[in-house]
Amino acid sequence: MHKILFALCLLFAATGLKAQKAKQTYMSFCAGCHGANLQGGVASALIKKDWKHGGDRDSLIKTIRDGIPNTTMLSWKAAIPAKDIEAIADFILQAQATEEPKKP
Numbered sequence: 001m002h003k004i005l006f007a008l009c010l011l012f013a014a015t016g017l018k019a020q021k022a023k024q025t026y027m028s029f030c031a032g033c034h035g036a037n038l039q040g041g042v043a044s045a046l047i048k049k050d051w052k053h054g055g056d057r058d059s060l061i062k063t064i065r066d067g068i069p070n071t072t073m074l075s076w077k078a079a080i081p082a083k084d085i086e087a088i089a090d091f092i093l094q095a096q097a098t099e100e101p102k103k104p
Contacts, residue, residue, distance in 0.1 A: 018087060019091065019094070021084070021087060022084070022087035022088055022090060022091035023091055025080065025084050025087065025088055026088050026091055026092075029076060029079065029080060029088075030046075030088065033072070034046050038092065038095050042072075043072065043073070046092050046095070046096070047095060047096055048096075053068060055096075057086075057089050057090070057093060060088075060089035060092055060093070061085055061086055061089045064076050064080070064085045064088055064089065065077045065082070065085050
């Protein structure tokens with residue numbers, strides 16, 4: 001029983017560290033345009049329901065990795081490792097699940 005509880009504690013600690021790292025990466029690379037609270041700024045809000053280029057996990061990863069041609073959304077694949085891009089997408093999706101979109 002103690003081993004199971006210990007394993008669960010390690011799992012929750014690792015998950016918390018991953019989420020914290022994802023937030024730090026978001027703050028370093030994304031918040032300048034999309035806002036610290038994902039509510040927008042220079043670029044569009046990331047807490048929303050209508051995504052022009054897809055709001056599912058795979059679409060978010062592709063957008064972050066490859067950018068969007070002819071827009072200010074750059075490709076980040078040279079600057080952010082793939083696992084961190086995936087973590088940013090998960091961070092955005094988690095934020096969407098817990099917050100309401102901002103009314104225009």
